[in-house]
Amino acid sequence: MENDRGPTLGAFAELVRAPNLFTAPPDVILGAALVTITGADPVPSTVAGLATASVCLYAGGTTLNDAFDAPIDARERPERPIPSGRVSRRGAFGFGFALLFAAVGIAFAVAGGPAAVAAGLVAVAIVVYDGLLKGTAAGFLAMGTTRGLNVVLGTTAAGGVILESPIQLLAVPAVITGYIAAVTAMAARETEGSNRGAVAVATAGAIAAVLAVGWFLASVDPATLETIVAIMFAAAFCWWVERPLRATYADPVPGTIGPAVGACVLGLVLLDATFAAAVGVRWGLAAGVFFVPAVGLARIFDVT
Template sequence: MPRGDLRDRFEAYASLVRLPNLFSAPPDVVLGAALVAASGGSVSIPALAGLALASVLLYAGGTTLNDYFDAPADARERPERPIPSGRVSRASAGVLGGGLLTAGVLVGSLAAGPWAGLVAAALAGVVLAYDGWLKGTGVGFLAMGGARGLDVALGFAAGGFRIPTWTVFVPLVVVGYIALVTRMAANEATTTERDVVAGAAGGVVLGGAAVVALLGVVRPPPVEIFLALALVAGFFGWTGQAIGRAYATPRPDTVGPAVGTCVLALVVLDAAFAAVAGVPWALAALAFLVPALGFSRVFDVS
């Protein structure tokens, strides 16, 4: 196959799976494992690595199936997307998306045992339900938030799910944040109401406030507190600028970038939460922001 054709195919499939977004998934898993470590549990690094890979596969399956199910709407609103533009056939996207979800469940099971596989299967089920039936309904945005919460819970498997009750509120905060961002994304290609954008801003405030609350519960050393608060400040500043523009003029060219920013900024929020377990945990989560931002200059996030 000529080099030009290979490049075109890579770009088409990278756009299909939303390559930058894939790097926002492993930090969720790192956060889950960090909460295990913060509560005194032992974390298996090989299991964590396998679960992070499973998370990427599940996310890629979800974004691929999203375009599979959205192909008719994309033909009207986003004809440049891989399926309506003819760069990827709809049938191929369906097979690939299903295969990626299946691979994610299998990798999760192999990495950390049957309970991890069960969480991965639940995550795959929520993703499939959102893409196929729940998107655009009154509960669709909650399903997307739930998928991200399950992604954090997948990280608990790296420590054998040995976690105290207080840790559960962290994935619930992630659920709320992503649910509100997803609600803002629902009509990003057409029209978006200001109160929906304001709701996403509320999700940002919720995330930052939850980090501060977690610091009060865990009470880590001063260095970790400073790092967590610095990350929260960065999270507020980054998302605030994008959401502010979207609120001032809610139209596709401001709302779309705001959605993309909030998705990638979840990496920073994950790192802020993970800081309670130590600086290495925060840096491990934050490291994924580098490739995410790099690829976001080339491929769409939302």
């Protein structure tokens, strides 16, 4: 039953997974960094606008996730905003879809049609995952696709769609897609436990992402400083996800799977920063700085 006082700011912060919101802009920053390989020079204000759109997309996605999952959460996670009555299910659906539409509008306002199309594709992938494919193999890929397309959204900061793109502009979003798909496969078993296979899939996704970093460094041949900063971010990513994944594989129960999923989600910021730093240190730092508020808020709000 909904709280008579109505939803609070804290309830909405839980609904949108406040820490996770800071993992969305680094995707866009990475996309903008990648497009500089073609000689483009994205305008910072445009990148910031697209980052804002990506935050709205993420917030809308998590809100709709809980709205669709309300009956399941009533049994498995009764403390969440909707089953606890702090936010109505109807209100969550309205808020979630409003955020998706706002994201497309913001993208169009700051970067035109190509950006709106990219944001629209992210929104469609979100709804398909939340409402139709969640828990299936296709659903894991759909969730990963939302992140890969979020990187693509960042490439539109250059003012249009680049048709003759180097392979890095396609391969890096694919790596992000694969990594998040693998993490989503583990997250789907969060409340079950006793599934080392899902943990192994997420671990393989992380290892594959790190190997892809090696390929990327060899491919773009960055300067010494860029190489050092990229390797430092890659090492931070490995350190951040290795311990929770190892602990979860040793004892795959809900109490270890949840933190591992959360660590891998927040670790995406470091992975984005790794690829971005290989293109330019300023891009890497611009992406990596979001890790600080994400981790800080994760001490207050749940990530998963």
